[in-house]
Amino acid sequence: MAARVVKNDTVVVVTGRDRGTEGKVTRVLVDQGRVVVEGVNTRIRHVKAKQPGQPAGRVEFFAPVAVSNVAVVCPSCKRGVRLGAKFLADGTKVRVCRSCGDVIEKPEWQKVPSNG
Numbered sequence: 348m349a350a351r352v353v354k355n356d357t358v359v360v361v362t363g364r365d366r367g368t369e370g371k372v373t374r375v376l377v378d379q380g381r382v383v384v385e386g387v388n389t390r391i392r393h394v395k396a397k398q399p400g401q402p403a404g405r406v407e408f409f410a411p412v413a414v415s416n417v418a419v420v421c422p423s424c425k426r427g428v429r430l431g432a433k434f435l436a437d438g439t440k441v442r443v444c445r446s447c448g449d450v451i452e453k454p455e456w457q458k459v460p461s462n463g
């Protein structure tokens with residue numbers, strides 16, 4: 348099982364129509380093994396306004412893609428890489444780049460605030 352992609356990760360699409368497109372993960376559908384990535388897999392939904400003021404017509408949205416079709420971008424390598432995992436001295440499990448060995452930080456929102 349590949350290391351997990353989390354929300355706000357920057358990923359690159361490695362296969363299909365959007366191959367090479369980089370974007371930020373906006374949603375992770377864990378049970379489906381899919382992720383929604385900004386700018387990737389654009390679909391157009393034709394909608395009717397149900398209430399005044401609601402958008403009608405063609406609404407673009409990003410459809411989920413399989414996790415296996417994206418690779419997390421390593422900040423050091425500047426490309427999509429395979430991830431490994433290791434434990435730090437304090438027991439924290441981190442993701443590492445299999446190419447350069449750098450730790451790939453989880454996006455800010457997941458970090459527990461240290462103050463208070």
Ligand SMILES: [Zn+2]
Nearest residue numbers: 421424444447
């Ligand atoms: Zn790397």
